Amino acid sequence: MENNIIEIIEYDRKYRDEYINLNMRWLLEYDLLEDKDEIIIQNVEREILDKNGKVYLLRKNEKIIGTVALKPSSHDTVEILKLAVDSNFKGLGLGRKLMEKAIEESYQLGYKNIVLYTNSKLKAAIGLYEKLGFKKVALDDSHYEEVDIKMIYEVKKTIK
Numbered sequence: 001m002e003n004n005i006i007e008i009i010e011y012d013r014k015y016r017d018e019y020i021n022l023n024m025r026w027l028l029e030y031d032l033l034e035d036k037d038e039i040i041i042q043n044v045e046r047e048i049l050d051k052n053g054k055v056y057l058l059r060k061n062e063k064i065i066g067t068v069a070l071k072p073s074s075h076d077t078v079e080i081l082k083l084a085v086d087s088n089f090k091g092l093g094l095g096r097k098l099m100e101k102a103i104e105e106s107y108q109l110g111y112k113n114i115v116l117y118t119n120s121k122l123k124a125a126i127g128l129y130e131k132l133g134f135k136k137v138a139l140d141d142s143h144y145e146e147v148d149i150k151m152i153y154e155v156k157k158t159i160k
Contacts, residue, residue, distance in 0.1 A: 004060070008057070008058055008101050009059050011055035011056070013045070015059075018063070019055070020041055022066070023037070023041045024038075030121050031121075032119055034144060040081070040082065051071060054069065055067065055068075055069045056069070056098060056101055058097070058098060060089075065085065065088075065089045066098050067084050068099065070102055076110075076111055077111060077115055078106050078111040078114055078115075079117075080099070080102050080114055080116040081117075083095060083098060083102075083125065090124075095125065096131075100132070103132065107155045107156075111155055112154065113152055115150065115152050115153075116134065116150075117149070117150055119146050119149065120149055132153070134151040134153045135151060135153070136149060136151055137150050137152050
């Protein structure tokens with residue numbers, strides 16, 4: 001019997017190749033791959049984890065079908081980067097699940113702001129970010145060539 005549980009786990013090196021392939025695939029699909037992306041993706045441990053960042057993987061039956069990363073950019077701001085969901089699993093709310101995990105983790109870690117950089121080609125992703133409360137702000141001197149949108153989310157404590 002196949003286990004159909006989809007779970008979010010923290011990055012494990014044994015999934016490194018799947019993490020790389022998942023991110024490279026979507027960037028190439030939208031013609032957005034640039035050198036900076038490749039450096040971050042190919043060196044996830046050095047570029048994200050060793051800099052107090054976090055990488056979450058969406059796993060189904062030992063297969064990685066999604067990912068999102070958090071990388072601190074200052075003492076009170078964290079950047080969300082490399083959100084990806086396998087194209088065979090799009091439309092199931094999994095990107096939202098990953099983003100909600102990233103937002104909740106940002107809150108738990110004490111960050112006040114979450115920033116992300118994106119491209120206007122990624123209409124579905126931008127729609128998701130807006131539904132979650134991200135607001136477009138003036139684009140600064142981004143570290144990505146393909147970026148044309150910057151969005152910020154102000155972390156608020158959820159009352160339960």
